[in-house]
Each structure stands twice: as structure tokens, then as C-alpha cells.
Amino acid sequence: MRVQVKERRRVIVRFAGDSGDGMQLAGSRFMDATAEHGNDFATLPSFPAEIRAPAGTLAGVSAFQIHFAAQDILTPGDEPDVLVAMNPAALRSELGALARRGTVIANEDAFTKRNLEKAGYDANPLEDGSLDGFHLIRIPMTSLTARATEAMEHVSTRDAGRAKNLFALGVVSWLYDRPTAPTERWIRAKFADKPGPLEANLAAFRAGWNFGETSELVDVQYRVDPATDVPAGTYRNVNGTTATALGLIAASVRSGLPLVLASYPITPASELLHELARHQDMGVRTIQAEDEIAAAGMALGAAFGGALGVTATSGPGLDLKTETIGLAVALELPLVVIDVQRAGPSTGMPTKTEQSDLLAALHGRHGESPLPVIAASTPGQCFEAAYEAARIAVTYRTPVILLSDLFLANSSEPWLIPDAGALPPIDPAFAQPGEPFSPYARDEKGARPWAIPGTPGLTHRIGGLETEDVTGDISYDGANHARMTAIRAAKIAGITADLPRLEVDADPGAELLVLGWGSSRGAIRAAARRVRANGHAVATAHLHHLHPLPFDLGEVLHRFERVLVPEMNSGQFASVLRARFLVDVESYGAMEGRPLYAAELERELEERL
């Protein structure tokens, strides 16, 4: 039979199965094929919570969502059009998200009595009509994979059993007409010296593809043309973690400062430690410290020695670094502190995202200890954000807190690779022997000299006790303390002079400004796009510098009737703006441990238009 081919502008697919089913792998392969095909895309994996749950249970479900389109897109998407469910638990935990009349591709072999029970189904949803609202495609993937691989000499039944994810991938690849070459290439490279898995995976993938082509079950194929509206250049796929690592290494190379990352493992920040640990060849030094306090201390000690000192963590670890960050404020040494936010309070939900550490980053230190706070907005932008954090830390001799979050860290998108040579310069400007030297003298930016051990003639002592202006000697003088407090604050506030004016994307006559920070960027822009499509005028702007704020922000806020700040917390940034500008900023806070959805923001905006 001839299948009809339909066109689609944008599609969202979610692969879901047991942690053991290889869904992340299937998703990643689909992503690479999609990249090669030339669509724009964004992806979001979701892993089971901390502990490995028993196979087949809801707690054990692992999923990978990809949003791809013929135009540039901004988020991994809210509601999938297609859900691949490798077992009942996957179906049950993910079905809620599926779009109305969406497609379910289920591995019916897995819907055994035992598995149904484990997932908490009394009846088989594939049969009891509960899926009538959806387009259900049942495929016995396990047995078809087994059949496809049987009688292959190297293939064990175990190999066959573990290849069904490639079968699913084959089906979906056909469904959206993805190129098969990248996947086959990958399989060959990956299993070069493992003939069993190699043959099994190849066979399964092809079997899946052929099944799509021949089976009557799948009667439409969709075409999603390559995106044409993306800027020219060379791209690669990155998630936030990789982009952050690259940004730090770039800053290290460009500044000539060796990179020393001292961290203590914590989900989701650990990945950055893992990633950087592999780059010894780039002169990167990673230390797994005994705890977060030590990690911050080691990074600061390295900075004293003239390195780019970085420490990365998540909420609970940020709490522990507080005192040491305060010391860095007093010492006025460069230090980059990265907080990959997750849902709190306390241990909270370590595998869920949130933006609720903002006020802790701004104010979570005793005494008057101001420091710059920067927030990354997309996976790819993490590169820029990390680079900027390093630039400010080094230029102003100050600790900088870079806020990322679990969503950014794990989400991937195509990234336009920047020209290494064109990155803004970072000059450590170490104090030189022979120059007149006082430890707390200041340059025009208010920064003090960075005189590193080993420099003849510049021996000096610094510490956490209040220091005398210029000399850096210990001082208990009240007037000096007031002066130093003002000097520290002015230095940080002065960074504003370095910052570009705020980019505002405003329709003529727009009365509502939607102001975002951090990972809500994509969702906000997507929502704005939609309300504009509905014919409304709206303005959006996004902040990457949360302290100090862009010099023209106040003026921008006053230009609009209403200002809405969507954030994954209870309105923390909104309160900062209210205090600073006395503007009645409205806040939309979502705290469900997931990224903001374009759809919910669309609703919020519509209500206000």
C-alpha cells in the first residue's frame, strides 16, 4: 500500500520506558539524525529520582523528549504529539502530558499481567478503551526484535533483548523520515568490537524502520522540512553542562589562567565536575573536595595562587559555601561559584528543576557582602554566561555567583559555535614586581591588585578581618569600616557600566512587559510568539545580570503599563524589582519541579492582554 505523507511545522516526541530500556540512547540518536536532517530542535531528558527503582515501576521510568521543527524553536515543548511507551509504567506516568488526540506507540509485548500490576493498572489500557481519545499504535517490539535478530551468529538472546529500543527508534525514524546514516554510523562505531550488540542493534533499527514502511499499523509518514530561519554558521549540539564547561575552559585559555575546579558531587551539578575532569589536556585541574566548604575554600585558595578558581554545586551545597563566599568578598579575589538549581527546600527533589535559590545567592551571607549574580538562559547560552562570570570575577576581583538550573544542565539544543578568537578579552592584570603596591589600592574600576605568591617584592597578607582602606592592614576603626563597606558596594554596583542596555522586544503599543531571567527564556519567547500570532501586542525582555542590574532597567519598567515576571519560585525576582524600583511588578510562579510551559505562559499573558 502507498502511505500518505503529511507535512508538519513542529513535532514533539517523547521516548519513555524503564531505566533499563535505553530511552536516553534512542532519544539521543534521534536527536543526532534530526540535527543532520537540518531541523531546529530542543530536547529534555528526565531521569528517575535518585535511587534506582525496581524495574517496571513508575519510579523507574526514564524519558527523553525532543521538539523539532522547520523553524527555530525555543523549548523542548510542553505536550508531546507522540509518546513511545516501552512498558505500562512508562505509559501511565507519561500519558498525562500527551496532547489531545496524540499518538501512542506502545510495545505491547511489555504489557504483561506482572508489568501491569507493577504500574498499578488493574486492566490493560491497550484493551480497555481508556486510550480511545488517542491514536494507538501497538507493536510487539520485543518479539519483532527477537525475530529480526534470531539466527544471527554473534547475537545472544540478551543482545536481542536489549536492542528493542533501536527497534522503536527505527519506527519513529521512519515516521518522521529521519536520515538513517547517522544512527547506523553510530552503532558501528560504538560496538566496533562487540559483534553481538552491533548486529543486534543494526538489525533491530532496520527492522523498526521497515516495520514503519510496510506495516498497515502506521499509515502516515510526516515530513518536517529543515529549518531555514536559523542563523548561518557551524553548529553542534550541547546541553547546559557541556556549554558551561566549554565557557569556563574558554575563559581559562583566553585569560591565560589555569582552571581549577573544586567541587563536591551533588545532583545535578556533578556532571560539570565529570565533564571538566576529562580536560586535563586543556590545563584543567579538577579536585573532588571532601565537602562543599572545602571545595569553595580550595577554589579560593587556587585563586589566591593566580588560577581561575571555580566551584560548582546545587542548593544544599550553596548553603555550605556561604561563609567562604563571604571571605572571598572580604579578600576581593576572583571566584566563580556555579549553582545548578534544583527543587528545595532542604534535599527537596534533587532531580527536579527550580529557580528558588535567587535570594540566597543575592543575600545569603551575613554582613554587608554584595557580589555579582549572573543567570544563564538557555543550554547554549551557558557558554556565554560562564565566560561572562569569569570575566567579571577576574576584572573586578570578586566572587560571582552563576545561576543555572537542572533543566538547563540536561536540556540540549543546537549551538552556534563562537569564534574562539573573537571572545572578549579577559586580562588578569597581575600586579608586577617593581610597581608601587598596596594590597587594597584600587584601579579606575575599583578593583584591587592581584599580586600572586611567587612575585618578588609583593609579599603581603590578606584576611577576613576588616581591612584598612588602601594598606589592607587590620582595622577596627568605625569610619574605615563604613568607608570599606561603601567601597565594596560601589565596586559591584559599578559593574553596571560594563553592561549593555537591556534588549527589549516590544510590539508597537505593547502595554505588557514580560520580563524573565534564567531558563524561562525559551518559554517566555514561545508564549509571546503565540499571543502575537493571536494578534496581541506584547513586549519581552530577558535579564542575564541579576546584580547589578542593567542601568536602563528602571526606565524600561516605567515604559510599560504592566510588568509580569514569570519564574520557577514564589516571586523572588519580582520582589527584588519591587524593592528597587517601586514598580508593582506582577509575578507568575510555577513550582512543580518542571520548566515553565509556553502554554501556561500563553494563558497568563492572554489573561493580562
Added chain:
Amino acid sequence: MRVQVKERRRVIVRFAGDSGDGMQLAGSRFMDATAEHGNDFATLPSFPAEIRAPAGTLAGVSAFQIHFAAQDILTPGDEPDVLVAMNPAALRSELGALARRGTVIANEDAFTKRNLEKAGYDANPLEDGSLDGFHLIRIPMTSLTARATEAMEHVSTRDAGRAKNLFALGVVSWLYDRPTAPTERWIRAKFADKPGPLEANLAAFRAGWNFGETSELVDVQYRVDPATDVPAGTYRNVNGTTATALGLIAASVRSGLPLVLASYPITPASELLHELARHQDMGVRTIQAEDEIAAAGMALGAAFGGALGVTATSGPGLDLKTETIGLAVALELPLVVIDVQRAGPSTGMPTKTEQSDLLAALHGRHGESPLPVIAASTPGQCFEAAYEAARIAVTYRTPVILLSDLFLANSSEPWLIPDAGALPPIDPAFAQPGEPFSPYARDEKGARPWAIPGTPGLTHRIGGLETEDVTGDISYDGANHARMTAIRAAKIAGITADLPRLEVDADPGAELLVLGWGSSRGAIRAAARRVRANGHAVATAHLHHLHPLPFDLGEVLHRFERVLVPEMNSGQFASVLRARFLVDVESYGAMEGRPLYAAELERELEERL
């Protein structure tokens, strides 16, 4: 000759000398005599910074200031009328504070070449006319003390040498006609079994008194009549540390909960540990933990066991307790965290006061972790504040941060002793065996059950991972997380219902409201008194609950044209009010490591009137 006697309403005396000179002792004796005499008073000791400085140096100066009056007074006073200077360093470091045409009583024996050098004088200020603007009384205290004690059989020259502070005390006691009995009583008790010091001190004290009476150097005696406008009742003298300790013990006794204080020493909070450690007999248990993290953990562990768990610290220690306080927020267990603020950032100036930990107390935890914050306003009020902190912690099953500061901790004033029986009840309301029980069910106040180990049938587990509403089971459900976040916030916000409306002391037609919190209370009221005496109308109010805020605060703020918030920081509380009420609150921040002065506030007020 007959000395004339003049009347004074209020007098400020500062005793200053080397750490070794016993100034704190002289001052305290003077205070007790003043209390017995019936004046109202307030005192403020100031100690040399952390490390013992070499004798005779500026860094080694120790001082004690007392403000006493025939009317009720509010602060230890700004500018002393009389400065007792036991050596050149004392004169040099304290003279700046002395009132114009004030009196200097100097121990001229100590103005030797060596001491003058140590203090950095090239010429002897007693002779070079540099004190012409003041009324200078030179007394050879060392030699007169020696003479007064010579030939006493038990008195060694060492005893004599160390008694000159009592000579100075005698002079000043005569000058202000203090009763001598309390001092002589004290000497006899203190040195009961040390005949040498006993005789020496008695003789020195009397010699000083007689010197005042007979010497022509001192030609006026001042009378400061007993204060008549203080409320009736039984009084004792307390500093903030003692009052806090008594408040905690009272809460423990009234609630029936044993008091467990776990602390790690830190200036100025250590004193509370020392004070409470002495009260084993009241069922108080103190633990010196290995660090502040452990201290917070131990207090929280004790709370789990059904004790009143308390931990006390200062800025750097508060930083370290952050994560554990966040755990307490998640566990919803009672915990009292006391922060005796000192000047930051980092180690800062450990012996100087400040109010700069407010935002850290409010926001210094990752994630959404709201908790009540209370601030003590005077040394005596620390009793009430500590009691209230315990009451709220127990009633609402929440950590509470009580903010005090170094000034409050060390400053003393007469305290009207409350009736133990009349203190508000504190009911632990432990969950009882047999009652229906879910760990995260809630009472009408939103508090969860406190089911302590040892209770049959109520075994349960709690932890820092997000908990399911009611059951308390671990939950990674997004909707549940949003609900729990809201529930935790609502519980804390709901405390407002318990709080009295805000007392406002407003003159008819007052347009300026001076709103204070913490230890600025006395200075604000004194300043208001002065501008009123100058015929201005002004309003004052003082907050003891900083989160949640009194329900009528917003309405109060809007009643006035202008609102001024004086605080010993860069305007932290002002920013809280601006964010919450969008009122253009003005801030006056003094950050010189000293309490606010009534005089500077008077100036600020005058400018705004």
C-alpha cells in the same frame, strides 16, 4: 572649704583604662551603687578587639560607659560628660567622644614618657594645653593609692598597684554622691578570703572618696535625684545576654520542655553559652559542639527528641547553620536559632556591633524556606524576645531566628522582673498514643503533630526530601511540591494572626514615621523625645516581628507622608518594606560598628521635619 552642690537631670560617665586596669569592675560597681541610689541608667562596656594588645597601647584600651538620670532613659548615651582616663592610651582613644567642655579625670602618674610613646603622644596632653577646651582634673591615683595602703600588714605592693581603679571609683562616687555601702559590701564579699586585696581595695575606695571631698581639685559635687517616672515593681540589672538566657529558661520551665543549647563559641554569642552552662540545676543542658553545623544539628536532634532545641551564634556561624536550618524548615520541628550580630562581612570586626544579618536571616537558605524572624530591642526586652521565639517555634513547629546584636548582648539596664506565673503559656501538645496520627497532618494553625520517640504506636520517619502532604511519605510529585511549598509559606504567614497590632507613638499631625527594629529602639525614642522637645510632631514605632510582619503595618505606613527606617546596615529592612508595600521608605544606615546615637538621629529627624 565648702563645695557647692549642683543638680543634674542626666549624666554620662566613661571609665577608660588599660585592659589590666579593672575598668569594667569599677564601672559595674558604679552601676550597682547607681541602681541602689534609684536612678534610671543604661551602660555599655567596650572591650579591646579579639587579641590582648600589649599594655598601654591604644589597642589595649577597655572602657565602660554609664548613663544615669533622674528620669527614665533609653540609651547608654552618646557623648560622656566625664571621662576617667587611667593612662594616655585611654585618654587618646576616648577623648574624641567627650562632650564639649566635658570633664577629664586623669591618673597623672600613668602619663610617663614610656606610656605617652605607646599611646603615640609626642607631648604630654596634660601639659601641652591640648585639653584646654575641657575641665581637666589631674590626680596621681597610683601614688595616692600606694600611700593610702602603705603599712597595711596584708597589703603587698602588687595589691596596692591593682587597687587604683577603686580609687578612681571613689572619686567619681563622691562626685555624683553615690551610696558607698554597696561597693564596700561587694569588696568584703568578693575578697572575703583575700585580706590583702580586701584591705587595699577598701582603702583605695575610701581614699578616692575622701580625696573628692577634701581636695580643692574637685570643687563641685553633683546631685542626680532618683528617677520617679519609672513603673513600680521589682527590678534587677541585666544585660542582653542574661535576659536572653532567662527568657529561654523561662520558656523551658513554662513549656515543660528541657532546654538543650548546642553552640560553638564565637564572640559575642559565647557569653550565652557560658551563662546557660551554669544552670544545670534548672534542667538546662549545654553542649559545646565541634562546629556550628553540628551545633545546629544537635539542637535539631534534641528537638526531634522533644526538647526545646536552641543554638546561638554570630554571623559567620549563621552562614554555617544555613543548611541545617533549611532541614528544620522541611522537618517542621521547633528550633530556636539566635544570631548575636556583629560587624561583617566575613570575620569583620568581631567586637563591634551591627544589624547586617537581617537579609541573611530572611533569605539565606536555598529553595523556598520561609521562617519567622524576631528581633530584640533592648537588653531587658531580650527576655521577652527569647520567650516569644520559643513560643512561636513550639506552637508552629518551625525554626525561628532571633536577631540580637553585640550592643544588646553587652549593654545593661534595669529590668522590671516579670511575674513568672503570668507568662503566656507554651503548649508542646505532643501527639498522644492512640490518637489518629499522620506525620504531616495539620492543626488549625497549620502546625503538624510533634510525635516524639518513645511514644508507643507513633513510630514514623521524617526527612529532608519533599514530603507528601499529610502522610509525610517521600514524594516527587510536582503538584504535591507546589502544594507543600504553599502550605509551608501559609503556615508562617499565618503567625500574623497571633501578633498584636503595631503600637504607634504619634503626635497629632505627625507626618514623619520613624520605624525601627532591633537595638535602635532606645536611640530612636530618645531622638524623638528631643525633636518633640524642640516642638516638632513626629511618630515612632518599633518592630519585634520582622517576619511575618504585623497585619496592620501596611496601613500604618500609608498613614504617614514619610517613613524613615534607621538601621545599622545599608538599608536592609527598608528594602523589605519597599518590596512588600511599595512605599518609598527612606533609610538611614550607620555602619561604624557602634550603636546608633540619639544625636545623629535627632539630626536626621530635624532634617526631615
Added chain:
Amino acid sequence: MTGLTKQDFSSDQETRWCPGCGDYAVLAAVQGLMPELGIPPHRVVFVSGIGCAGRFAYYMDTYGMHGIHGRAPALATGLAAARGDLSIWVITGDGDALSIGGNHLIHALRRNVPLKILMFNNQIYGLTKGQASPTSERGKVTKSTPFGAHDAPFNPLALVLGAGATFAARTIDRDRVHMTAVLRAAAEHRGAAFVEIYQNCPVFNDGAFAPLTDKQQAVFNRIPLEHGEPVRFGPDSEHGVVRAPDGRLVVGAGDDPAIVVHDAHRDDPAQAFALARLADSPSDPTAIGVFRAVERPVGIAEAGAKLAEARGSLEPGALHDLLHAGDTWTVAG
């Protein structure tokens, strides 16, 4: 016997460890031992840190607190200070106890706080998916050490003996009988008891203890310690731990006259220390059992008793008197 059963100590929470995880065996052993101790569930408290091991507390139907990473000993110390009437157990991992929690561990042991501290040592970070721990051997390749760990590991028993632990023992997840005996001894110890449990993590560090658990190798590598007995091992006790002329403990013949006799109750911890240092990693013959068990004052308990006493004997007027202590004066109305 108490009429209590294993079920009385098993909570309704579904266990969430990976299939084959050594933690299951420890849980079974503890739930099996509890009824024998004759302490009702409501007098037992499990305080745990964060890690796979930390989940243990949820599976015991006793009072429990799942604290924060590394702080369980501090939380438990506070509980012990407030309450002398409970049986308090701390569950921790090698990272939780020795990395972030090192300070609290050594101080809880120094103070001899009456806690039973069970450290599940899988020589890896399990919960965070496979980084090196302070007990990971030098050169180990993990997610955080792709080129091999370059630091030497702790010898946990040497560390705790150095900290003054009054009870220190080591056992193995796979040996239910041995583990139960060691845990019972810990439960009966008056002060702080530290038990290192070699625990296999099949996912991130499988087989780390094979030399001690694998049928073939075990008999040659396990050196069982019995108080008062010569330290012999091997299929026919042909090997033994002997003291060399220079004073060192070395592996020698089972019938060597210089064979060491184990004395767990000896005041001087030096020999226990030497036995602990026989092997720094379980690849060599390794001593297991109770290394040290000595009576020492339990300061916190004593003070705790004083506390209770004081509370008990508080006069009605005590608070009034305290408030009025020292010089007071009265202003007439």
C-alpha cells in the same frame, strides 16, 4: 524473648535499592536482630545521612530521621543528649561518614556518644551515580576521576581508633551470621559503637569485596578476630598474625609461637590499630570482627541523667527565684 518479630520493625515503604544491592542484606540482618534486643520499636531511632545507605531509615518501622548529608552523627548526638532512654542508630555511607561527615564522626566517637554507627562502605558514591569516595583505592577510575584517583584512601578503622573509638568493628554484607554477631555486640556496647560494613554496590563498584566474599578466596583472606583467641585463618588455620621481632604485625604461620592473641578489651588501642592496618584494602588478608570494645565514661549520658534529675526536682518557685537572683530593688507604685 520479647514476642517482637521482624515484621514489627519493617515499615510499609517499598525498598528502592538496585537489584542485588548489599544494602538489602544489611536491612534484613538488622530487622532480624532487633527483636532479639528486646527493645520495642518506639524506643528505637534510626538517624541517617544522605546516600543509598541513608534510605535505610525509611525501611525500619521505628522512629527515624533522614537528615542531611554527613550530619547524622550530630543530629543523633543532640537526640542522645536530650534522651537517655532510646536506642539510637546512625546509618551512613563511606562518603557520608568519611567525606563530608568526617568531623562529626570523629567527634561523636571522641565523646563516646551512645550511638550505634553503621557505615555502609561500598568504596564509591552510589546515590550520585559513581564518583570516588575517601575509601576508593588509589588509581580507581570513576566519573569524577577519569584518569584514576590520585589520593590514598582512608583506612576507616585506623581513623576511628585514632579518634578514640571505644568500639570498632568490621563485617561483611554477605555474611549474615557474622554481621548479626557484630551488630549484637555493638548494640550491647555502652558508648559509641562504630561498625564498618563492607557492602557491595553491583552497579558502580561491583565485586569490590570479592576477595572476602567469593567462596574460593574468602577462606584465605578473612582473618576473623575472636577476643582472647590467637589470630589464625586459612582453611586449616594454617596462617596467623604474628608479631615480628621489630614489633610489626605480619602474616605468618598459624603455629608460630609469636602468634598474636586478640584482646578487644585492652585499654591500649595500638594492637587493634595494627590489626586494622594489616590491609588497607580488602584485596589482601583482612581482619574482620570486633577490633576494640572498651568501657569508657559516657559523658553525654551522665550529663543527660543530671538533666532529667534536675527537671524532676524543680521546685515550683525555682523560676521565680532565678528571675529574682542577685541584687534587686523595688520601686514603689
Added chain:
Amino acid sequence: MTGLTKQDFSSDQETRWCPGCGDYAVLAAVQGLMPELGIPPHRVVFVSGIGCAGRFAYYMDTYGMHGIHGRAPALATGLAAARGDLSIWVITGDGDALSIGGNHLIHALRRNVPLKILMFNNQIYGLTKGQASPTSERGKVTKSTPFGAHDAPFNPLALVLGAGATFAARTIDRDRVHMTAVLRAAAEHRGAAFVEIYQNCPVFNDGAFAPLTDKQQAVFNRIPLEHGEPVRFGPDSEHGVVRAPDGRLVVGAGDDPAIVVHDAHRDDPAQAFALARLADSPSDPTAIGVFRAVERPVGIAEAGAKLAEARGSLEPGALHDLLHAGDTWTVAG
């Protein structure tokens, strides 16, 4: 010789310790030793914690960082990781190192970070004016323990040996010659060196070490350790440390054939541990000198070297290549 003098290492800051404080003696000894080491002041860094001892850093005319309480070993570890070309010294107190800083101390030693850690042990909290420290003896009355400390103290050398310290020594503020020799040995050690210095605090704990410093008593109480020498002491070496039949080290006669010969370079730390445990408080005969000094890999330094190397050999295009690593695709303009 280097032409450097004591003055080259003395800063212009006025020393602010109490009159008679033992810290002065240590400062003098260190400033006296430095020139001999032949390292110019600008290659020397002193990192200190908070406490009276912590002020030390301000008095050395070298690079210095006065950190926060207990964290000096962590700060110094980071510095050592970034820089292999410096001589890094950590100055800490008994509270700074063993109470709040315990975890960083044991990990710095485990990692064998090339730091010279000098712990000024005055068995009290000096700077905060007299609370108990983890080395204060049981029963000690202090501001924080008005009824006497109820916890047992740490034996610092036993603790650090348990943590795997490759160099552990003890000396006394009052013995300039001994202190200088021990500090020199520490300076020459390749890895982490821990030196406990008994330091008198005349204000809050005067005479704590009198048995070892007082002319009369010292000869009877100091047990000097010399590598390769039998451990003898007393005016005429009439006493000695001997190994009892049961293996314990005890004080016996100087001519006892079972006398112990000190071996500081021995791989097995058990004997050093036993010597450290001879006395838990300096009231009894106490061993002083270098207990252990063994060569071990200095992981952080090796990695540090790799780091420098890698930086050196970075190709110009390296960053460009890294950014373009993996699958890339190009969109035509």
C-alpha cells in the same frame, strides 16, 4: 647559605599576643629557621585559620592569607593544587584544627598535600577567651564547662596517624632547639607534614605543659624520639620504652633488652601510634620528636605538574578544536 636573614621574614605588624604567650617563641623559631631553608620570602605562603595562633600569618613577611575558622587546610590545598612552586605553611590552633577544622585536616593528610601544618596546641580556646578545646583534659573547668569537661580529649598524633599522615611530629614552645630541628624535618618532608606544638597560654591555661617544660620535671617526662635509636629517657637514660610480652609499649628500664628502637621511616604506622598513645595528656612521660616520616606519592603535586605541562603545551588552535569537537554541521548563510 642564602644571605637571607630573620628580618627578611619579619613583617612590620606589631605582634599582639599576650605577654608571655608561647606563640612568640614559635614565631621566633620559624623566623629563625626560614633563612636556613634557602627559600626566598616571595615563594613562601602562610595560610592560617582563626585563633590567637591564626594571627601568626600577619607577622611573617611572606605571602599570607588569614582565612576563616578551621578552613586553612582547604584554602592551602587549593593553593597547592594550582601552584607546585611554593612552600606552603598552615598555622592553626587546637580548636581551629581539631574542632571546626577536623575534616579538612584529616583529608589534607590523607591526600598528602605538600603543606607544613603547625598546630599550636594550648589545650584551650584562647582568642574567644577560654572555652574547652578538643584537647582539653576530661574534667577541665572552663567558661563553657563550669562543671568540668565531660568528654575525652583527642590525642592529636593518634588521630593524624589514623588518618594516614606521612609525617607526624610533636615539639614544645619552650625548647627552641628541638622545635627548630622538628620544623626543619617538616620543611624537608615531601608531602603533608603535621607538627603538634605544645604551646603555653599563660592567660587561660597556664602551665598546661609544665611537666615537660619545668626544669625539674622535664628530664623525667620528655621521651625524645631519635630515628634508629632505642627510646630512652631520664637524667641518665635510666628509663626506656619497652615492648611488654603482650605487645603493649610500656615505660620500663633503660637497659631492658625489650627496649623499643624508634623507626620513623617504617611503612607501618602502628609503632608510631603506640608511642603517641603512651600519654594522652602531657602529665605523664610523653614522647616528643618525629614519630613518622615516610615517602608517599604526592597526588596533588603530580596532578599539579601535569596541569602546568598541559598549559605549557597548549596549541594555539586547541580551544577552537575543543569547541568544534564531536558532530558539527554548518548552515549556509
